[in-house]
Amino acid sequence: MKRHSAILLTALVVALAFVAQAQNKGEVLIKNATIMTASHGVIEGGSILIRDGKIAAVGKNSEVKAGANAKVIDATGMVVTPGIIDAHSHSALDAVNEGSVSVSAMVRMKDVVDNTDINIYRQLAGGTTTIHALHGSANAIGGQNVILKLKWGKPAEEMIVPDMPRTIKFALGENPKRAGNQTNPFGQGNRPLRFPATRMGVEFTIREAFQQAREYMREWDDYAAAKERGEDPTPPRRDLKLEAIADIMRGKLFVHSHCYRADEILMLMNVANEFGWKVLTFQHVLEGYKVAKEIAAHGAGGSTFSDWWDYKIEAYDAIPGNAAIMHHKGVVTSVNSDSADLARRLYQEAAKTIKYGGLTDEEALRFITLNPAKQIKLDHRIGSIDVGKDGDLAIFNANPFSIYARVEMTLIEGEVYFDRKEDLKRREIIAKEKKELIEKERRTAPQEQRQPQPPITPTVSGPGDDQPEIKQ
Amino acid sequence: MNRNRTLRFVIKAVIAAILIIGWMALGRPVIKKLFHNSVASAQQAANVFVIRNAKIVTVTGATIERGSVLIRDGKIAEVGARVAAPGNAKVIDATGLSVYPGMIDSGTQLGLTEIGSIQETHDTTELGDFNPHMRAIVAVQPHSELIPVARANGITTAITHPSGRLVSGQAALINLDGWTWQEMTVKAPAAMWMEYPRAPRGRRAEFAQQAEGAANIAQLRERQLNALRQKLEDAQAYAKAKEARAADKSLPPRPVDHVLEALIPVVKGELPVLMVANTDREIKGAIEIADKYKLKLIVSGAEDAWKVASTLKEKNIPVIIGAVTDLPNNEDDDYDINYSHAAKLHKAGVKFAFQTDDAAYVRNLPYQAGTSAAFGLPKDEALKAVTIYPAQIFGVDKLLGSIEAGKMANLIVTDGDPLEFKTIVKHMFINGKPVDLSSRHTRLYDKFKDRP
Numbered sequence: 021m022k023r024h025s026a027i028l029l030t031a032l033v034v035a036l037a038f039v040a041q042a043q044n045k046g047e048v049l050i051k052n053a054t055i056m057t058a059s060h061g062v063i064e065g066g067s068i069l070i071r072d073g074k075i076a077a078v079g080k081n082s083e084v085k086a087g088a089n090a091k092v093i094d095a096t097g098m099v100v101t102p103g104i105i106d107a108h109s110h111s112a113l114d115a116v117n118e119g120s121v122s123v124s125a126m127v128r129m130k131d132v133v134d135n136t137d138i139n140i141y142r143q144l145a146g147g148t149t150t151i152h153a154l155h156g157s158a159n160a161i162g163g164q165n166v167i168l169k170l171k172w173g174k175p176a177e178e179m180i181v182p183d184m185p186r187t188i189k190f191a192l193g194e195n196p197k198r199a200g201n202q203t204n205p206f207g208q209g210n211r212p213l214r215f216p217a218t219r220m221g222v223e224f225t226i227r228e229a230f231q232q233a234r235e236y237m238r239e240w241d242d243y244a245a246a247k248e249r250g251e252d253p254t255p256p257r258r259d260l261k262l263e264a265i266a267d268i269m270r271g272k273l274f275v276h277s278h279c280y281r282a283d284e285i286l287m288l289m290n291v292a293n294e295f296g297w298k299v300l301t302f303q304h305v306l307e308g309y310k311v312a313k314e315i316a317a318h319g320a321g322g323s324t325f326s327d328w329w330d331y332k333i334e335a336y337d338a339i340p341g342n343a344a345i346m347h348h349k350g351v352v353t354s355v356n357s358d359s360a361d362l363a364r365r366l367y368q369e370a371a372k373t374i375k376y377g378g379l380t381d382e383e384a385l386r387f388i389t390l391n392p393a394k395q396i397k398l399d400h401r402i403g404s405i406d407v408g409k410d411g412d413l414a415i416f417n418a419n420p421f422s423i424y425a426r427v428e429m430t431l432i433e434g435e436v437y438f439d440r441k442e443d444l445k446r447r448e449i450i451a452k453e454k455k456e457l458i459e460k461e462r463r464t465a466p467q468e469q470r471q472p473q474p475p476i477t478p479t480v481s482g483p484g485d486d487q488p489e490i491k492q
Numbered sequence: 493m494n495r496n497r498t499l500r501f502v503i504k505a506v507i508a509a510i511l512i513i514g515w516m517a518l519g520r521p522v523i524k525k526l527f528h529n530s531v532a533s534a535q536q537a538a539n540v541f542v543i544r545n546a547k548i549v550t551v552t553g554a555t556i557e558r559g560s561v562l563i564r565d566g567k568i569a570e571v572g573a574r575v576a577a578p579g580n581a582k583v584i585d586a587t588g589l590s591v592y593p594g595m596i597d598s599g600t601q602l603g604l605t606e607i608g609s610i611q612e613t614h615d616t617t618e619l620g621d622f623n624p625h626m627r628a629i630v631a632v633q634p635h636s637e638l639i640p641v642a643r644a645n646g647i648t649t650a651i652t653h654p655s656g657r658l659v660s661g662q663a664a665l666i667n668l669d670g671w672t673w674q675e676m677t678v679k680a681p682a683a684m685w686m687e688y689p690r691a692p693r694g695r696r697a698e699f700a701q702q703a704e705g706a707a708n709i710a711q712l713r714e715r716q717l718n719a720l721r722q723k724l725e726d727a728q729a730y731a732k733a734k735e736a737r738a739a740d741k742s743l744p745p746r747p748v749d750h751v752l753e754a755l756i757p758v759v760k761g762e763l764p765v766l767m768v769a770n771t772d773r774e775i776k777g778a779i780e781i782a783d784k785y786k787l788k789l790i791v792s793g794a795e796d797a798w799k800v801a802s803t804l805k806e807k808n809i810p811v812i813i814g815a816v817t818d819l820p821n822n823e824d825d826d827y828d829i830n831y832s833h834a835a836k837l838h839k840a841g842v843k844f845a846f847q848t849d850d851a852a853y854v855r856n857l858p859y860q861a862g863t864s865a866a867f868g869l870p871k872d873e874a875l876k877a878v879t880i881y882p883a884q885i886f887g888v889d890k891l892l893g894s895i896e897a898g899k900m901a902n903l904i905v906t907d908g909d910p911l912e913f914k915t916i917v918k919h920m921f922i923n924g925k926p927v928d929l930s931s932r933h934t935r936l937y938d939k940f941k942d943r944p
Contacts, residue, residue: 138823145827194609309940329933330638330852331608341937348941361819364827368859371913376933423862423912424871426831447826454824 047071048411048434049086053095056420058102058389059404061382068100070411073433078405098428099419101385102404103149103412104366107323107392108276108303108356111139111363112153112168112179119158119199122215122225125188125264127163129153133176139360140170144438146364147414147427150181152396154303157191157278158199160216160225164188164264165276167396169412169432185397187300188264190277192284194334196222223287230295233265274300274397276323280334282310289318301395304358305346306338312349321352321395326369327376343387344377354392367414371421381421539924540564542577543905546586551593551879552894561591563901566924570897584905589918592875592910593894594648594902596882597857598812599766599792599847602639602652603632603666603673608852617656621716622723624754626661628654629680632673640931642854643668646910646917648902648927649678649892650854651847651882653685653766658720660685662754663766665886667902669922678900682886683790684758688769688778689716717777724785727755764788764886766812772796779803790885792847795821798833801840810843810885813877816860828867834877835868845882862911874911900924 048070055066055078067084069077077084086092110116114132118124133153143151149170155163167184200217216222239256246253267273275292279285279302292299301321302308306329308315308322315322324346329338347353355370357363370384393403401410411434418425430438541563548556548571560575561568570576577583606613615631632652642650653663662681670676691709730752737743757763769778770793779800782789791797793814797804804811813834820829837844846860861874869877883893891900904910905919920927 139819142819142827309937310943313943327853327856330606333607333610336607337936339933339936341933341941345937345941361817364819365817365863368863368913375913375916376937421913423859424866426866443827450824 047076047087047090048093048431049084049090050093050095050100050413050415051081051084053098053100053415055405056099056101056381056385057405058382058385059406066100068405068411068413070431070434073411073435075405075407075409075411077407093415093429095415097417099416099425100405101147101367101414101416101420102389103402103410103414103430103432104147104388105354105392105396105403106143106148106151106357106363106366106388107301107354107395108358109151109153109360109363110156110358111143111151111360112137112170117156117158118163119156120214122159122196123161123229123261123265124155124159124163125161125229125262126260127155128166129155129163130166130180133166133168133179135174135176135179139363141172141438142360143363144170144172144430145427145440145443146366147416147420147430148363148366149412149414149430149432149437150393150398150402151363152187152276152392154187154276155189157189157195160191160196160222161229161265162189162191164273167398170437171432171435172437181398183398183401186267186273187276187396188268188273189303190226190275190288192222192277192279192288193219193281194332195278196225219284219287222284223291226288226291227294229262229265230269230291233262233269234295236262237266237269268297269295271297276301276303276395278303280304280306280338282307285311286314289314289320292318300397303356306335306342308351309339309342309345310337312346312351315346316350321354321391322346323354323356323392323395325358326355326372340372340376343373344379347377347379347383347387352391352394353387354395355387356392367416367420367425367427368423371423374421381419384421538582539566540578540581541584541921541924541926542575542581543584543586543591543919546905547590548895549590549592549875550895551876552896561895561903563921563924566901568895568897568899568901568903571895584919586905586919589905589907590909591895592646592904592906593879593892594904594920594922595646595857595878595910596845596892597642597647597650597848597854597878598845598882598885599814599849600642600650600652600854601655601851602642602650602668602854603634603636603676603851604628604652604654605851606633606636606638616654616660618654618661621658621719622751623654623657623661624659624684624758625750626654627664627681628652628662628685629664629666629673629677632664632666632676634670634673634676636851637932638851638854639668640928641852641933643920643927644917644929644931644934645855645858646904646906646920647854647857648904648920648922651682651766651886653683655685655687655768658687658689658716659723659755660687662763665888667922669925669927678891679886679888681757681763683764683766684755686720686765686767688767688774688781689713689720690770690774721781721784723751724755724759724781724787727752727759728785731756731759758787759785761786761788764790766790766792768793770795770814772799775800776803779807779809782809783807793849795830795833797842797844798836798840801837801842804837805841808843810845810881811837812845812847812882812885813837813860813864814847814849816846816863817856831863831867834861834864834874838869838873843881843885845877845885858911859913865911871909871911878911 051067053066055063065081067081069084069086112134114134118127151168153168154165165187167181168179171179197217199214216225243253243255277288277299299320301323303323305322305324324342327340329335343353343355366388370388373379374384390403393399402412413431414427415429416425417428428440543561548559556573559573562570562575562577601616604615618626649667651663651665654661663683663685664680665678665682666676667678691713765787767778769775769791775791790810792812794811795815797811815830818830848854848857861878865871865874880893883889892902901921901924903921904917906915906917908915
């Protein structure tokens with residue numbers, strides 16, 4: 021069965037990758053579209069020219085001229101938006117949590133990218149083009165994150181955004197406390213307790229790590245000074261964990277912190293101020309609306325769920341107006357998925373913020389494009405339809421914030437990675453190929469007695485990051 | 493000193509005058525009568541409402557572009573382009589707005605659970621495999637914070653059910669308003685909740701196989717299936733014995749067996765069975781059991797229902813779709829397999845309705861229907877599958893599911909299509925009473941949006 025799955029998956033990868041391989045570099049012209057730029061309003065009857073992966077021109081049909089060899093996509097009746105950016109994902113990763121220690125700043129998600137994760141394709145089919153794939157929330161200071169373009173069919177190295185900034189995951193509240201409390205509903209079983217067990221301990225864990233990193237930096241400074249003086253000192257021992265935390269203080273590594281309650285949000289800003297760094301983005305930040313003023317003053321962003329609440333006590337005060345309130349109080353706000361499921365419909369999640377917060381289409385669109393781009397420091401290359409940015413686009417059959425809308429096509433750097441028409445066409449071919457492969461396997465499989473086995477299927481998770489193996 | 497005394501005297505005199513005039517006024521019979529009259533007319537008006545100038549989407553009949561709905565004593569009294577209303581009816585001017593039936597969620601845990609991770613707030617899963625005598629309705633918490641949140645998006649009615657066992661207990665159809673669970677009851681029991689024995693899936697399957705071995709898991713499922721069959725046969729025998737005793741009092745009385753007693757309406761085909769079955773094999777198994785024991789089957793979950801659609805259609809078995817917005821189960825499934833499920837069932841002629849299978853997210857019911865419409869289900873069918881179809885499936889279509897005279901006045905007044913994200917529910921009536929649309933969420937929003 022396992023072998024079957026592997027063969028089928030390979031076939032699927034090859035078949036679908038074909039869609040991408042068939043594209044060529046050069047010029048792509050999308051014409052007759054309604055263009056929601058996310059930066060400068062809506063263009064009716066508009067065209068976008070992509071040259072060598074970058075947006076070369078955008079404007080009214082009459083204003084945009086393409087070369088004779090340009091591949092033309094007629095988007096009559098369609099709505100084009102920037103490729104959607106998910107500021108909080110755990111997709112395309114082989115592992116998510118190094119939760120055995122309270123500080124795991126040394127581990128890197130870029131070392132565990134899984135480019136065969138089928139969720140990549142499913143998310144492309146929802147217009148998502150870039151994901152911020154984070155370490156989990158099992159510990160107060162987690163690992164370093166990776167930013168991926170969902171280039172389905174390409175090697176992992178090509179999916180990693182080359183000039184991505186380095187970001188690191190922190191986590192506050194219930195999740196990092198879990199391993200300190202054996203009587204929790206998530207089945208730590210007989211594992212030994214791990215510090216911390218309270219929000220007090222979480223604060224201390226972070227403070228202690230920065231204290232140690234500060235001392236570590238001093239050791240290296242002393243060493244450099246001694247060398248400068250012409251002495252021959254023994255270099256300090258290199259510590260990859262403290263190196264990472266030192267990089268936060270050096271402004272080379274940026275913090276994305278999982279959090280829920282207002283008190284812990286304030287706590288982290290307090291620790292950050294004490295050690296002279298800034299939180300780049302608060303993740304989840306479900307009570308961000310209670311302290312939006314303070315978050316805005318700190319200069320941090322807020323990346324939240326549209327309407328998740330109630331799955332644990334720290335989510336009981338979550339409200340679907342959170343994004344709107346943070347936005348109105350000056351916080352750069354995004355709406356994320358934290359879920360392979362919702363990452364397929366972030367446009368629907370953004371639509372809910374219009375309903376619950378009275379926002380405009382453009383504000384909601386920014387929540388899933390330009391604002392998450394800012395939160396991962398990539399707004400110079402993605403997040404809006406502007407000349408010079410990457411040709412990452414989602415093409416919808418209607419206004420993306422209508423329940424009746426669906427994605428027809430998704431492009432990354434001018435290449436079509438999802439095309440619904442192609443997908444529908446290929447289904448028959450894939451079904452035939454699958455049948456043939458199964459029959460071949462039947463013929464060639466050893467004749468031993470095979471035990472009946474239940475189908476191997478991926479676990480489907482409900483909302484909330486309460487399933488440690490998936491969600492943290 | 494003097495001035496103070498004077499001031500105090502004046503104040504006292506004024507208060508005394510007010511008291512005397514007040515007493516005289518209240519004591520005078522004419523005023524008394526007027527006062528009583530206004531109370532009486534307010535009471536009468538509390539039961540009579542007329543919604544004017546609305547677009548009325550009746551669901552079962554033609555849409556009225558501009559008309560009125562008269563509500564009296566909990567019921568829809570009249571619907572039409574011209575409706576005469578009594579003078580004391582409270583008028584709701586719905587110019588530019590639309591009236592729809594309240595939406596029905598065909599599977600929730602509303603009232604039976606409050607906070608996901610806190611076990612103490614869960615009342616869904618009793619001990620033991622066979623709990624047909626457990627009644628969801630008696631454990632419904634009418635003042636759960638989750639209920640107003642669900643209501644705000646137009647859901648007026650829901651199935652709430654126990655879960656997690658072979659026979660989990662009796663599901664209830666409840667209105668999402670009432671001071672007590674009795675006031676909330678529309679129909680209880682509405683169905684018996686059963687779960688077809690299934691192999692653990694996903695990661696749990698891998699763990700279970702490591703722990704038990706694949707063969708043992710298959711055996712466990714077989715054992716559960718046999719136990720279920722046995723229980724249904726026992727119930728048949730129990731019912732037969734009971735009937736015999738009723739006909740012939742000379743027979744010795746039998747002690748009451750609560751489990752079998754509760755299964756009598758099930759094996760008599762009077763109480764429908766909501767059976768969770770997801771794979772095509774499970775669904776076929778459920779149908780086999782239903783055929784053998786003459787159960788009135790409704791399949792719930794039903795991820796693979798499209799694979800057995802012709803059988804479901806032929807046997808007239810309705811489906812409560814459970815997975816529109818879930819991830820596909822298998823890596824090689826079509827990416828839109830769940831989005832397009834309802835469209836496939838509709839094409840095959842299978843009767844279906846939507847559910848959220850949740851408590852905190854019941855408000856997202858319209859989006860299950862709407863997303864299905866984005867992937868091929870006709871829009872009017874999507875609306876029916878959250879209104880009249882569930883009413884039909886649970887045998888309450890004389891009462892709910894459309895805007896028709898004589899039905900329970902469960903309706904919403906919206907500024908647009910209730911399946912759309914941007915639509916706001918402006919008014920709601922449940923059982924003919926206007927319902928407050930605020931919730932924990934609107935309270936917190938209002939409190940903090942203007943925080944200085």
